[in-house]
Amino acid sequence: MIREVWTILQKDLRLELRRSENFIAMFFFAFIILLIFSFALPSEGENHQLIAPGVYWVTFLLSGILGLSKNFALEKEMGCMEALLISPVSRGSIFLGKMLGTLIFMVLMQGILIPVFALIFYTPAIEFFWDLLMLSCATALGFSALGTLLSGLTTDVRFKEILLPILLFPLLIPLLLASVEVMASILAGQGIQGELDWLKLLIGFDFIFLIAAYLTFDFVMEL
Amino acid sequence: MTPRLSTESLAKDFGYKRILKDVTFKLNPGDFTLLLGKNGAGKSTLLTLLSGLMHPSAGSIYFEGKAMASDPSELRKALGFIGHDPQVYGDLTAKENLLFHARLRGRKNPNALVADALERVGLAKFANAQVKNFSSGMFKRTGIARLMISEPRLLLLDEPYTGLDYKSVSFFNDYLTNFAQGGGTILMVSHQLDCCFEQASRIAILEKGRIDLEHAQSEFNYQELIDHYQRATE
Numbered sequence: 001m002i003r004e005v006w007t008i009l010q011k012d013l014r015l016e017l018r019r020s021e022n023f024i025a026m027f028f029f030a031f032i033i034l035l036i037f038s039f040a041l042p043s044e045g046e047n048h049q050l051i052a053p054g055v056y057w058v059t060f061l062l063s064g065i066l067g068l069s070k071n072f073a074l075e076k077e078m079g080c081m082e083a084l085l086i087s088p089v090s091r092g093s094i095f096l097g098k099m100l101g102t103l104i105f106m107v108l109m110q111g112i113l114i115p116v117f118a119l120i121f122y123t124p125a126i127e128f129f130w131d132l133l134m135l136s137c138a139t140a141l142g143f144s145a146l147g148t149l150l151s152g153l154t155t156d157v158r159f160k161e162i163l164l165p166i167l168l169f170p171l172l173i174p175l176l177l178a179s180v181e182v183m184a185s186i187l188a189g190q191g192i193q194g195e196l197d198w199l200k201l202l203i204g205f206d207f208i209f210l211i212a213a214y215l216t217f218d219f220v221m222e223l
Numbered sequence: 224m225t226p227r228l229s230t231e232s233l234a235k236d237f238g239y240k241r242i243l244k245d246v247t248f249k250l251n252p253g254d255f256t257l258l259l260g261k262n263g264a265g266k267s268t269l270l271t272l273l274s275g276l277m278h279p280s281a282g283s284i285y286f287e288g289k290a291m292a293s294d295p296s297e298l299r300k301a302l303g304f305i306g307h308d309p310q311v312y313g314d315l316t317a318k319e320n321l322l323f324h325a326r327l328r329g330r331k332n333p334n335a336l337v338a339d340a341l342e343r344v345g346l347a348k349f350a351n352a353q354v355k356n357f358s359s360g361m362f363k364r365t366g367i368a369r370l371m372i373s374e375p376r377l378l379l380l381d382e383p384y385t386g387l388d389y390k391s392v393s394f395f396n397d398y399l400t401n402f403a404q405g406g407g408t409i410l411m412v413s414h415q416l417d418c419c420f421e422q423a424s425r426i427a428i429l430e431k432g433r434i435d436l437e438h439a440q441s442e443f444n445y446q447e448l449i450d451h452y453q454r455a456t457e
Contacts, residue, residue: 003329007326008327078308079309082308086302088328
């Protein structure tokens with residue numbers, strides 16, 4: 001199983017590197033959203049600091065969906081999904097390989113986005129870079145698990161670009177709430193454990209959806 | 224002898240339309256069956272069902288005596304499939320595409336296997352070229368190389384000759400003949416009778432969702448078959 005997951009992940013990473021325009025487009029999209037929010041929201045006072053975590057995670061969701069919608073499109077382009085599905089590989093391995101590919105790119109994206117966010121929103125994000133990156137890993141895990149499952153589900157559906165966010169965003173609300181609260185705690189200097197209950201919710205969300213997505217991916221692929 | 228692949232009253236509906244009705248047949252080890260039929264007869268649908276990519280609306284498929292619905296893993300290990308799409312990643316090179324499949328199937332010494340397969344299909348000098356720049360014939364040859372490294376026991380081939388030049392057809396036919404003589408089973412859909420009539424051991428005609436005729440190739444006269452086929456496709 002590890003060999004299968006690694007082979008799929010390696011292939012996805014190689015493809016993403018060859019199509020680096022996807023990653024660059026995601027980054028610029030995120031950058032533009034942050035800029036628009038910084039212009040649209042009050043630029044001074046306490047409110048600015050209070051809403052900054054919310055802005056960051058909305059940006060994360062909107063740019064992340066761009067990457068997710070490409071996830072299975074690559075497999076569909078020349079019928080590669082057929083070859084993958086008839087190969088002697090468990091559906092769970094396909095899920096894990098693709099989910100890990102998304103996770104790695106999402107975390108890389110956050111690694112670049114955190115300093116940009118600090119500059120635009122005058123937050124002490126660089127000071128707490130590693131705490132924020134750890135939080136990004138946890139958020140990206142839940143996002144990638146649920147996103148890969150739903151991306152697989154909608155891959156053959158008309159208007160999948162619209163359907164995917166409609167299905168995904170409501171389910172991600174608990175993850176988003178927890179990430180906003182924990183990020184606010186980090187930026188206030190209380191560390192990642194400052195909002196322990198929200199952190200537990202975040203980890204619980206990751207755990208539940210990772211297992212649920214792994215177990216149901218077989219069924220989703222049969223649809 | 225347990226058939227390699229068999230079906231019982233297989234049927235497939237798309238919406239309210241029944242494309243395949245009561246398809247029952249057996250494919251034994253060593254069989255090279257050519258499946259003919261006019262466009263829309265359900266040939267590609269049948270191959271897709273047999274590959275496990277689609278579920279039948281009714282009936283059963285058995286691989287080496289085991290119902291596929293309960294355990295498709297043995298079929299997946301043994302299956303080689305060429306469909307309408309090239310099934311390659313355009314941004315990967317031919318070598319990377321084949322290495323991916325070899326590693327996915329847990330083949331030992333994948334680099335040597337891939338190099339040998341590329342050499343045999345005449346793509347060795349394009350091994351490091353991204354396949355998005357390949358011609359349709361080169362796509363097909365990459366697909367044939369993928370079959371070689373998969374070491375299958377059953378081949379399901381949908382129009383495999385499309386885009387192949389004379390030399391590649393001849394090479395591919397030699398590969399198929401050796402494969403069948405070695406106990407492999409082939410079910411091929413093709414409209415290019417001149418390419419494969421001699422190689423096939425059995426010929427079946429799918430008409431109105433059913434296997435209409437199924438005989439040993441020797442029982443068919445090539446010209447009569449062409450006439451029958453032309454009438455069926457009119």
